[in-house]
Amino acid sequence: NLASRLESANRLYGTEILIGEGTFALAREHVEVREVDLVRVKGKHRPVRVFELLAMKGELPAEERARVETFEQALIAYRRGEFARALEILVPLARETREDRTVTLYIERCKAYLEAPPDEGWDGVYEFKQKTG
Numbered sequence: 001n002l003a004s005r006l007e008s009a010n011r012l013y014g015t016e017i018l019i020g021e022g023t024f025a026l027a028r029e030h031v032e033v034r035e036v037d038l039v040r041v042k043g044k045h046r047p048v049r050v051f052e053l054l055a056m057k058g059e060l061p062a063e064e065r066a067r068v069e070t071f072e073q074a075l076i077a078y079r080r081g082e083f084a085r086a087l088e089i090l091v092p093l094a095r096e097t098r099e100d101r102t103v104t105l106y107i108e109r110c111k112a113y114l115e116a117p118p119d120e121g122w123d124g125v126y127e128f129k130q131k132t133g
Contacts, residue, residue, distance in 0.1 A: 002048060005041050005128050009050070013037070014101020017053040024051050032060040034068045035075060036102055040127045047125040052102070067097060074106060079124035081117075083110040 006018040013036055024033060033051035040047045054060055054068070074089035087110045094103045 001043070002041055005039075006050060009039075009128070012101075013052070013105065014099070015052045019051050019053055021049040021051070024049075030057050031055070032057060032065075032068075034071060034102075038079070038123075038125050040125050042128060047123070067093065071103065074103075078106060078110065081113075081122065081124075083113045086110050087114075 002020050006020060010016060010018055015036065018036065019027070019033070024031075031053055032055040033053055035049060036052050037050045038047045039050050054064065060068075070089060070093050074086045074093065077083075077086040077089065087107065090103055090107050090110065094100065094107060097103060
């Protein structure tokens with residue numbers, strides 16, 4: 001069920017291969033990834049961390065690694081509800097990586113939450129209410 005959702009979610013994030021945290025735990029010694037989101041699929045209560053598969057271990061160019069680290073800082077701010085801070089990180093990153101749909105998606109989410117803050121108790125989890133794509 002999760003694999004099917006993630007396959008469809010590639011369109012949402014502009015990614016080619018998404019993996020869940022279980023797969024990442026098994027492959028972490030062999031792959032380079034970027035954490036993309038924390039999601040809850042329909043019918044499940046426990047959220048799952050989702051990762052974009054980027055390269056085999058040691059094959060990610062230094063510039064790309066730097067962008068991944070920058071994105072991770074924005075993701076931390078986003079999950080803390082620090083949407084303005086996340087935007088401070090994401091907007092320059094978007095200029096650098098114009099075709100990164102994941103970055104654009106988070107910019108859209110941050111702007112929306114600054115206009116209409118999430119409910120108290122917001123946990124940063126994105127809910128797949130139906131099959132994506």
